[in-house]
Amino acid sequence: MTLKTVHSVAELRAVVAGWRARGLRVALVPTMGALHAGHISLTDHVRNHADRVIVSIFVNPTQFGPNEDFGAYPRTLPDDQKMLDAAGVELCFAPSVEEMYPDGFATRVSVDGSFTNVLCGASRPGHFDGVAQIVTKLLLQALPDCAIFGQKDYQQLMVIRRFTTDLNIPVEIIGAPILREDDGLAMSSRNRYLTPEERAIAPTLDRVLGEITKAAARGAEIAPLLAKGREDILNAGFKSIDYLEIRDADTLERVEDRVRKSSRVFVAAHLGKARLIDNHAIDPINITG
Numbered sequence: 001m002t003l004k005t006v007h008s009v010a011e012l013r014a015v016v017a018g019w020r021a022r023g024l025r026v027a028l029v030p031t032m033g034a035l036h037a038g039h040i041s042l043t044d045h046v047r048n049h050a051d052r053v054i055v056s057i058f059v060n061p062t063q064f065g066p067n068e069d070f071g072a073y074p075r076t077l078p079d080d081q082k083m084l085d086a087a088g089v090e091l092c093f094a095p096s097v098e099e100m101y102p103d104g105f106a107t108r109v110s111v112d113g114s115f116t117n118v119l120c121g122a123s124r125p126g127h128f129d130g131v132a133q134i135v136t137k138l139l140l141q142a143l144p145d146c147a148i149f150g151q152k153d154y155q156q157l158m159v160i161r162r163f164t165t166d167l168n169i170p171v172e173i174i175g176a177p178i179l180r181e182d183d184g185l186a187m188s189s190r191n192r193y194l195t196p197e198e199r200a201i202a203p204t205l206d207r208v209l210g211e212i213t214k215a216a217a218r219g220a221e222i223a224p225l226l227a228k229g230r231e232d233i234l235n236a237g238f239k240s241i242d243y244l245e246i247r248d249a250d251t252l253e254r255v256e257d258r259v260r261k262s263s264r265v266f267v268a269a270h271l272g273k274a275r276l277i278d279n280h281a282i283d284p285i286n287i288t289g
């Protein structure tokens with residue numbers, strides 16, 4: 001089966017209705033395009049949960065702040081289509097901004113509280129409202145059985161689980177592991193912004209998170225670990241750090257002194273034109289006896 005691309009909600013619904021009539025299970029992989037191996041790992045992963053895979057490609061203006069990279073965000077539809085075809089994806093949904101936000105559009109989806117006012121929610125005000133708005137629309141347009149999101153955007157995954165539960169959207173949300181380059185850099189469409197010199201510096205994030213994770217899992221005090229991590233990131237050549245924090249993996253509450261339960265260390269930092277994010281899981285090692 002070769003990849004089919006549709007641009008309207010009506011065409012998307014017609015294809016999905018045909019699959020549903022045949023009793024097939026449908027998966028949605030929401031993306032903003034500029035696809036890389038990390039996205040393809042999501043389509044491969046979700047294959048185990050569905051008979052047909054849809055990848056949506058839409059650079060969503062409402063999740064970008066006024067001084068962010070909406071205009072510069074890479075748009076590479078022909079290359080993306082080739083990758084999806086090679087990966088055996090059945091349907092690409094690539095709507096225009098007018099299709100998603102026609103004249104008169106006036107509805108917001110907003111998630112309050114601890115998932116959205118910390119980390120990227122603090123440094124990118126309004127970002128998660130934009131994500132919640134577009135993901136709600138995509139889910140209601142495609143009505144998939146399941147949808148998959150990468151854990152690089154761990155906070156986004158938590159926000160999406162929250163509003164799909166709160167709004168009773170009948171979909172299974174699946175989280176997938178972070179795919180990394182050989183040197184540890186988490187795969188991201190924004191890695192394309194890096195010059196060769198910056199690209200060589202970028203894996204510092206993964207290295208620093210790895211060191212923090214190892215020590216924190218053994219019960220080390222957190223504050224000095226984070227202070228050293230910040231110093232290492234800035235010394236490596238990053239311009240600034242939005243956050244480097246350890247938070248509870250379920251609630252995203254800040255862990256203050258030592259890690260005692262399943263947590264994650266999160267970072268967002270600026271390197272050249274790119275704002276890079278990453279995170280590692282910290283599972284405390286119980287040292288007994």
Ligand code: PAF
Pocket residue numbers: 030031032058060063131134135153156
């Ligand atoms: O993670 C992304 O690429 C985007 O935030 C998403 C989920 C596709 C919504 O635009």
